[in-house]
Amino acid sequence: MPWEHIILVLITGVVCGIINTLAGSGSLISLPILMFIGLPPHVANGTNRIGILFQNIVSTRNFKKQKILDVKMGWKVAIPSILGSVTGAFIVLELNERAVEITVGLVLFIMLIPIFLKPGKWLQGSGPEEIASGQTLRFIIFFLIGAYGGFIQAGVGIFLLSALVLNAGYDLVKANALKVFINLIFTPFALAVFIYKGQIDIVAGLVLAAGNSVGAYFASKYAVAWGAAFVRYVLILVILGAGTKLLLFP
Numbered sequence: 001m002p003w004e005h006i007i008l009v010l011i012t013g014v015v016c017g018i019i020n021t022l023a024g025s026g027s028l029i030s031l032p033i034l035m036f037i038g039l040p041p042h043v044a045n046g047t048n049r050i051g052i053l054f055q056n057i058v059s060t061r062n063f064k065k066q067k068i069l070d071v072k073m074g075w076k077v078a079i080p081s082i083l084g085s086v087t088g089a090f091i092v093l094e095l096n097e098r099a100v101e102i103t104v105g106l107v108l109f110i111m112l113i114p115i116f117l118k119p120g121k122w123l124q125g126s127g128p129e130e131i132a133s134g135q136t137l138r139f140i141i142f143f144l145i146g147a148y149g150g151f152i153q154a155g156v157g158i159f160l161l162s163a164l165v166l167n168a169g170y171d172l173v174k175a176n177a178l179k180v181f182i183n184l185i186f187t188p189f190a191l192a193v194f195i196y197k198g199q200i201d202i203v204a205g206l207v208l209a210a211g212n213s214v215g216a217y218f219a220s221k222y223a224v225a226w227g228a229a230f231v232r233y234v235l236i237l238v239i240l241g242a243g244t245k246l247l248l249f250p
Helices: 003-022 027-036 041-065 071-094 097-117 119-123 135-151 156-166 172-196 202-248
Strands: none
Touching: 003 027, 003 041, 003 172, 003 202, 027 041, 027 202, 041 172, 041 202, 071 135, 071 172, 097 202, 135 156, 135 172, 156 172, 172 202
């Protein structure tokens, strides 16, 4: 791997680690960069999971130290997410990727509606104990999010945040901590599928992981101090950028 590619992937990892920890969709940056340095699309998709895995290890550790991580709830929603991620990873070759990108782009823009209309719910949360949704609905929601994460990963953080705020009642800071924990739990299962199919570049993956870890460390360390309002603004900007990228720039 040429040194200029190493530097490019490392810097990309730092930027994506920050974006992924505070909101999501950093993979919309890392995937094109991995393909730019010569990785085939499916290898880039698999290799990207290495960076995601290490990034979430660092973020989860920081959030747990700050005592804002609800591990019990994390495991409850991680189980359907794991099942979904394995399913999504296995069917990735069977679906029209462009159709998925257009659908996700439209859904991201639709998500802006509750973010703007009900900002208080995102900033304070409604409390997990006040949520009336049944366990079956929650299982289905997180299974589908996990399936999407297993399929392509890009944007899964935003879907997790939305589900944790709107369905599980957490504010954005606590939802962020849960989001990275859930990602940490289901990512190895999807990664294992890509390794099994030989769709991994270990060197590029480890370089990306180093950058992702640095970005995740700083973002998770200061996310609590910055507060839910700051995270909300980052989330809005990321949704606008990610939605535009998916719809207009395939």
